[in-house]
Every structure is written in C-alpha cells, then in structure tokens.
Amino acid sequence: MARTLYGGAAADVVVTAQVIGQYTVPVLAPGTSLTAWTARTGGSQITDLQTVAGGAVSVVTADAAGRVLIFGPDGYTADLWLQDPVTGSRYRLPGTSGGGGGSAGIPESTLTTKGDLVVRTSSAITRLGVGSNGQVLTADSAVTAGVKWATPAAGGGGSAVLPNTKVVAASGSGITGDYNCDGTADNVEIQAAINAVGRNGRVLLTAGTFNLAATVLLEGSDDADVEGEIYLQGAGPSNTTLAVGAGVTAGLDLRKAVRCHISDLGLTVTGASDGITATHSTTPAAVYRSAWFSSIERVQVKGPWNGTHTGWGLDLDNVFRFRCANVEVGGTGNGIRMANLTAEFNAGDATFDRCFVEIVGNNGTAYACTSTAGNMNQILWQTCHSIADPANTGTVAWRFDGAGNTSHMRLANCNVEQFATSLLVGPSAYDIDVDFVHVTVRNGATLADLDGYDCRVRTGLIYVPASATITAVDDDNGYSRKPNIIGPMSIYADTGTTVNADVDSFAVVRDIVYDGPGTVAAVLKVGPGVTTQSPAIGLTDAATVATDASLGSVFSVALTANRTIGAPTNPTPGQEATWRLIASGGARTPTFATGAGGFVIATGTPAVTVSAIASGSTAEVVAVYNATDNRWRIKSYQMFTAT
Structure with missing residues (x-):
C-alpha cells in the first residue's frame, strides 16, 4: 500500500517556537519522542509507523537539531497530529505526498527511462514513457493518459510546429547533441543530421573540429518546383572548423536545385580540394540550376599557405539569385569562382559583399566569372579585396572569360595588391564595369588586359613602386562601335618607373591624372577631348x-x-x-x-x-x-x- 509521507529531510523541516494562526509550534528538544494522533484533541493514536527506510516504529523522534524526519504510517492519508510527551501539546503535520493532505505517493522506481513523465489518468497516477527524437507532447483526450507523443505535422491546419533542428557535437566539445562525433569521418554524423531534417530544417554544429572523410551534401531536387530551406550553421568561423581530408573533392557541396544557407564556420583544405562547391542539376525540370535563393555568410576557407594547394575556396557553378557576404579565403591556390556550364541556363543575379582573398602560388586567380556555355551576368562585387605574393607569376586578381558570354558585371570599392594582372577581360566578355579604389602593382604587371568590349575601368590611386615597368592598359578590343573606356585614373609613378599603355585608336582614355618622378606613357596623360594635366x-x-x-x-x-x-x-x-x-x-x-x-x-x-x-x-x-x-x-x- 502506498504511504503518505510526513516531515522533511534533514535540511527541510526545523520546528521553532512560534505561533502560526491558531496553532502553537514549540521548539522540539533534540531526541524528543512524539506520538502520532488522528485529531487535535481526542482521536486515536497511530502506532503503525514506519521510517522512510522501511523500519517499524511507534513514535516519531526528533533528531539532534530538533528536526522531524520523513516517516509514514501504513494506510493513513489524512493530516496527523504529533503530541509532545512533556507538555501534552499536539502539533498538526500535513502530508507532503499522498491522499488527504497531498496525493498518492509515487515510488522512484515508477520512472524507468530518461525523459519519462508522470501523468494522471482518470483513476490513477502513472508513467508516460519518453517519445522518439523529434516528437512533441500532444493533448489527446482519446488516450488513457490524456496526452501522447506525436511526430509534428509539416505545417498547415493552424497547429504550431517546433523548429526542425538537429545539433551535431564535435568530439571533445563537452556537448551532447542529436549526433555526436568521435573525430573520425565526422561527415557521417553531419550528413545524417542533414538527411534527418530533410529540405526544411536547420543543422547546428558546435564549436570544435569536424574531420571530413567525404564531401557533405546539401542536396536539393531535380525539380525547381520542389522548394525548401536547409540551414547549416556553426558557432563562428574561428570556433567551428570543417577539416577537409586529403583527396576529398570538397568540404560541402550545394547540389541540384537547392535552397540552402551556410554560415558561421571555417574550412581547411589541402591538395586540390575545394572548400565549398555548387554542382548543378542536369535536368530541364530543375532549369539546370544548383543553389538558388541561397547564401554563404561569415565563412573562412584556409589553405596550407605553402603554395601546394590548387583548388578553390568557393567554386560555384550555375548558382542563381545568390548572396555571399563576409567570406575570407586565404592560403589557397585560388579564391572564389562563379561559373555557368550549360547553354540552357543563365547563371548570375548574385551579390558578393565584403569578401577577402589572399592566394598563394603561381597562376592562381582570386575572383573569376567564367561562362563556358550560355550566359552569366548581373553579378555585383562590392568591397572585395585581393592580395597575391609579388614573387608569384601568372596571378590574376579578377578574371572574366569563357567561351560563353560573361557580361553585365559590376565591381565597386574593390582593391588589388601585387598581382601579375589586376583585371583580365576575355574576348567573349563585355560590359564589365570596374571600380578599383586602390591598386598596388609590381614590376612586370598589367593593370587592365582588355580583349572584350564596352568595358569601363576606373581606379583610385595606382601605386607603381620604384624601378618597376608596368602596363597600365593593354587594350585589344576589335569592336570599334563599343570601345573600352579607361578613366578616371590616378597614377603615382615612383623613381625609375615606366608606365606603358597599348590602346586601340578608338579606345576612350580620359580623366587621367599622374604624379611622381617616373615616366608615364603620353596616351595616359591626355584622353580624347581632354586637356593635358601638365604645361605644354x-x-x-x-x-x-x-x-x-x-x-x-x-x-x-x-x-x-x-x-x-x-x-x-x-x-x-x-x-x-x-x-x-x-x-x-x-x-x-x-x-x-x-x-x-x-x-x-x-x-x-x-x-x-x-x-x-x-x-x-x-x-x-x-x-x-x-x-x-x-x-x-x-x-x-x-x-x-x-x-
């Protein structure tokens, strides 16, 4: 039979001398033995008492501190009264659990599993076992307990749905997640979490390092009408690191027509591995897209900084309506590339904000827009910066090329340092509008190599270091109706420098200012219709x-x-x-x-x-x-x- 418990643990009940309402509560002397009664006056003495440990007693004895310890009479559930043997006074003591003064006692053994709940049926108190991962507690009058565990609906019907979120914990993070990594092939747990949330959910990565033995896929559909939003978020690019294993193609791949958002994490790459890639669908139903309405924000990709890496930080093909912001790539062979690979689709409609690329090694490119087929257009790059080692050859800061059409690009407030070529525009590229806020060139460098047409190149200060010979403009445009326009441009030619230019006769060169003891080509001193900047x-x-x-x-x-x-x-x-x-x-x-x-x-x-x-x-x-x-x-x- 369940017992009603009375009194308290050693730290819970201390009887002190005071008056509470009509009841006088005296100080109990240590070791005082009290008898138990059913009423304040008269009533029956209760002698079938039992300690919480199960020992049989007939009286309740105060401990050395005058405290009444937990005890319980067999089968009695109402309030009882304790009688002081010296004064004869009785003190009311309500039950702390059970009937009468409380509710029926519940043994600890009733709850058997982590997450079990205590529920009341129409006739008893019972256990409701914990549900499955992702289930929510739902009221249901048709079941005995009145509540049940259920899988949340996919929305609609006006019912509330909890966020579909999974936590993946790095080895040694001290956090227990939905998926817990051991530091080996952690891509398995990350992929499992992504698969579990499907195309509508969020995967959170704790701080720590995740070692990837294979590419993690954020995969959409081969049908552009099947929409969803996948979120992959770390604890910050300096806290959460995805270490891409040797020989792995990429750390993350945005595959097919997917809408996804990657943020607050870092990746390390070696060899030919890419940090993040986008792989387009090959089906017409998906319009040959990869990531669209997607974003990459607050992400760092780091290479080995020794010139051995040959991949890209971000290599994104056929993305559409895409945003990339606050992304840093450093120590890699190449930086960020946008590409269109199919004649049936026009990639672009994208923005890149506050990106930074520092490449290491020869023949690398910091930023590239390449259309191998079809068209790629309408991409805005703003406040994006790039640095190269001046000792490396063949480096290009900005490349616009490909057999297809690469056009309608805008650069604003960008700078370039120490590249062999700051701007390269291929013959199939046009309407490339470039605004470099500052350029530092090196000996033998070309600032603007223009084979395309209808381009505009403006710069803030171009600094030409002492004893360097550079080409400010190499213009090979053959389309006379749409000349390239060079300027405004500001040049500082340091001691012993030579600034050359090779400009077609129909090119427009204007608003060039220059200073310094070096030699500047005459064509850069005066543009068509513009007076010279110096005396005759x-x-x-x-x-x-x-x-x-x-x-x-x-x-x-x-x-x-x-x-x-x-x-x-x-x-x-x-x-x-x-x-x-x-x-x-x-x-x-x-x-x-x-x-x-x-x-x-x-x-x-x-x-x-x-x-x-x-x-x-x-x-x-x-x-x-x-x-x-x-x-x-x-x-x-x-x-x-x-x-």
Missing part, C-alpha cells in the same frame, strides 16, 4: 622640328622661319597630340613630314587646309597616331590671331 612641352626651333611623343601630348614651338615639323618619335597607338605653332618675327608656313612615322592630312569633308601663320599668331594642329599605317592623321588645323 616646349620644342626646339630648327629647320626640322623634332618631337618625342612619349614626353606628352601637347607641344609648343616658336617658328622663326618656315619650318618642317618632323615625324614624331616614340608614339603610342591611339595617342592624340596637339602642336602649337607660333609665328615669330613674321609670317611662317609650316610643312609636315610625310613618309613612315610622318603626317597625313585629312582630305575628306571638310578637308584640312594648312596655311601660313600670320606674325604673332598661333596655329593649333591636332593629330592622332594610327599604328597600323604608322602615320599621324591631322584632323584639324586652326588659326588663332594674336590680340
């Missing part, structure tokens, strides 16, 4: 006036007799120059040298006419150098009379 360069009056075109684009000479303007030396393709010819001491008639490197005068409508210059007046002659013909084409000869 004086020429020496002679029978044949010599011009070194590399010194600038505006020249001045006072002619003291009829003179020949000789063929300029050191011209730059597409260079435009102005000669100010001042008649001194009388009227003067200039003659322009013909033949190789010389001048040709426009004969169209209107034709250019060279006439005598009145004494004290100035003729301004504007000519453009055409490298194909090796001629300076005079396009205007204007007279300004002295006033």
Whole structure:
C-alpha cells in the first residue's frame, strides 16, 4: 500500500517556537519522542509507523537539531497530529505526498527511462514513457493518459510546429547533441543530421573540429518546383572548423536545385580540394540550376599557405539569385569562382559583399566569372579585396572569360595588391564595369588586359613602386562601335618607373591624372577631348622640328622661319597630340613630314587646309597616331590671331 509521507529531510523541516494562526509550534528538544494522533484533541493514536527506510516504529523522534524526519504510517492519508510527551501539546503535520493532505505517493522506481513523465489518468497516477527524437507532447483526450507523443505535422491546419533542428557535437566539445562525433569521418554524423531534417530544417554544429572523410551534401531536387530551406550553421568561423581530408573533392557541396544557407564556420583544405562547391542539376525540370535563393555568410576557407594547394575556396557553378557576404579565403591556390556550364541556363543575379582573398602560388586567380556555355551576368562585387605574393607569376586578381558570354558585371570599392594582372577581360566578355579604389602593382604587371568590349575601368590611386615597368592598359578590343573606356585614373609613378599603355585608336582614355618622378606613357596623360594635366612641352626651333611623343601630348614651338615639323618619335597607338605653332618675327608656313612615322592630312569633308601663320599668331594642329599605317592623321588645323 502506498504511504503518505510526513516531515522533511534533514535540511527541510526545523520546528521553532512560534505561533502560526491558531496553532502553537514549540521548539522540539533534540531526541524528543512524539506520538502520532488522528485529531487535535481526542482521536486515536497511530502506532503503525514506519521510517522512510522501511523500519517499524511507534513514535516519531526528533533528531539532534530538533528536526522531524520523513516517516509514514501504513494506510493513513489524512493530516496527523504529533503530541509532545512533556507538555501534552499536539502539533498538526500535513502530508507532503499522498491522499488527504497531498496525493498518492509515487515510488522512484515508477520512472524507468530518461525523459519519462508522470501523468494522471482518470483513476490513477502513472508513467508516460519518453517519445522518439523529434516528437512533441500532444493533448489527446482519446488516450488513457490524456496526452501522447506525436511526430509534428509539416505545417498547415493552424497547429504550431517546433523548429526542425538537429545539433551535431564535435568530439571533445563537452556537448551532447542529436549526433555526436568521435573525430573520425565526422561527415557521417553531419550528413545524417542533414538527411534527418530533410529540405526544411536547420543543422547546428558546435564549436570544435569536424574531420571530413567525404564531401557533405546539401542536396536539393531535380525539380525547381520542389522548394525548401536547409540551414547549416556553426558557432563562428574561428570556433567551428570543417577539416577537409586529403583527396576529398570538397568540404560541402550545394547540389541540384537547392535552397540552402551556410554560415558561421571555417574550412581547411589541402591538395586540390575545394572548400565549398555548387554542382548543378542536369535536368530541364530543375532549369539546370544548383543553389538558388541561397547564401554563404561569415565563412573562412584556409589553405596550407605553402603554395601546394590548387583548388578553390568557393567554386560555384550555375548558382542563381545568390548572396555571399563576409567570406575570407586565404592560403589557397585560388579564391572564389562563379561559373555557368550549360547553354540552357543563365547563371548570375548574385551579390558578393565584403569578401577577402589572399592566394598563394603561381597562376592562381582570386575572383573569376567564367561562362563556358550560355550566359552569366548581373553579378555585383562590392568591397572585395585581393592580395597575391609579388614573387608569384601568372596571378590574376579578377578574371572574366569563357567561351560563353560573361557580361553585365559590376565591381565597386574593390582593391588589388601585387598581382601579375589586376583585371583580365576575355574576348567573349563585355560590359564589365570596374571600380578599383586602390591598386598596388609590381614590376612586370598589367593593370587592365582588355580583349572584350564596352568595358569601363576606373581606379583610385595606382601605386607603381620604384624601378618597376608596368602596363597600365593593354587594350585589344576589335569592336570599334563599343570601345573600352579607361578613366578616371590616378597614377603615382615612383623613381625609375615606366608606365606603358597599348590602346586601340578608338579606345576612350580620359580623366587621367599622374604624379611622381617616373615616366608615364603620353596616351595616359591626355584622353580624347581632354586637356593635358601638365604645361605644354616646349620644342626646339630648327629647320626640322623634332618631337618625342612619349614626353606628352601637347607641344609648343616658336617658328622663326618656315619650318618642317618632323615625324614624331616614340608614339603610342591611339595617342592624340596637339602642336602649337607660333609665328615669330613674321609670317611662317609650316610643312609636315610625310613618309613612315610622318603626317597625313585629312582630305575628306571638310578637308584640312594648312596655311601660313600670320606674325604673332598661333596655329593649333591636332593629330592622332594610327599604328597600323604608322602615320599621324591631322584632323584639324586652326588659326588663332594674336590680340
């Protein structure tokens, strides 16, 4: 028979002298033996008592501190009264469990399993065993206990659904998760958690290191109409690390038409392994997509920093409406790549915010947009930075290329340091708008290598270190209707430097400012229709006036007799120059040298006419150098009379 318990544990009940309502509670002397009664006055004495340990007693004895220990009479459930043998006073003592003063006592042995619950049926108190992982407690009047464990519905019907979340604990983390790793092939537990939440759930990784012996898949469907959201989140990129094992293709792969969000974790890679990849579906129903409406945020990918890694930090093909923010890649062979691999799909519509890439080794690329088939467009890169070792060859900071069309790209507030080529635009790429806030070049470097068309390159400061020879622009665009536009651009050429440029005759070069003791190509000093940034360069009056075109684009000479303007030396393709010819001491008639490197005068409508210059007046002659013909084409000869 269940027993009602009275009194308290040694630290629970201390009887002190005080008056509570109509009852007087005295101090019990240590060792006082009290008898038990059924009423305050009269009633029957209860002699069938038992200690909580099961010993039979007829009286209740206070301990050395005057405390009443737990005891219980057999079969009695109401309040009882303890009588002091010295004073005869009785003290009411309600039950702490059981009927009457409480409820029926429940032995500890009733609960057998972690998570068991105590429930009340219509007639008794009983045990409800713990449910399965992921189940929730649900009220149900049709079952005996009135409640039951049930698997939550997938939504709808107005019922509340708990978040579908699984925790994966790293070895040594001190945390017990839904899945617990041992430090070997931890991809098994991570994959199991991802599979358990399906396409609508969240997997949380604790702090610690997870060793991956295979790629973890975040997989969508081969049908773009099957939607879902998968979340994989760590405890921060410096706290949660996925160590990608040797020979493993990638740490994480966003596969098929998947919507997923990866955040707050780090990855380490070696060999040819990639950190995170996206692999597109090969079915029309999935529109050949991989990740879409997806994101990667607060993620770090680290290589071995010794030049042996050849993979990518992020290698993402056929992603669409994608966001990547606060991502760092360092010590790897390559940084972040976006690619379109199918003619049936246009990848892009993506943004990259506040990314940083530092690559190690030769021939690596920090950022790449490559369309091997079809089109890839509308990608914004903002506040993204890149660094390379100046000793490494073949490095490219930004690459836009591929046999397909790579177009409509925007770079804003980005910087580049120490790459062999800062910007490379392939012949199938166009409308690439680049804004470098700062560029540090190295000896032998090319700032902008432009084979595509309709591109715009602007920079803040370009720093050319002492004794370096660089090419600011190498423009091989052959589409004259859509020239590339170079500028505004600011150049500082340090001591002993040479800044070259190879620009097509129809390219637009404008708003170039320069400073420093180094040499800057004349074509970079003055753009079409823009006045020079420095005073006109004086020429020496002679029978044949010599011009070194590399010194600038505006020249001045006072002619003291009829003179020949000789063929300029050191011209730059597409260079435009102005000669100010001042008649001194009388009227003067200039003659322009013909033949190789010389001048040709426009004969169209209107034709250019060279006439005598009145004494004290100035003729301004504007000519453009055409490298194909090796001629300076005079396009205007204007007279300004002295006033």
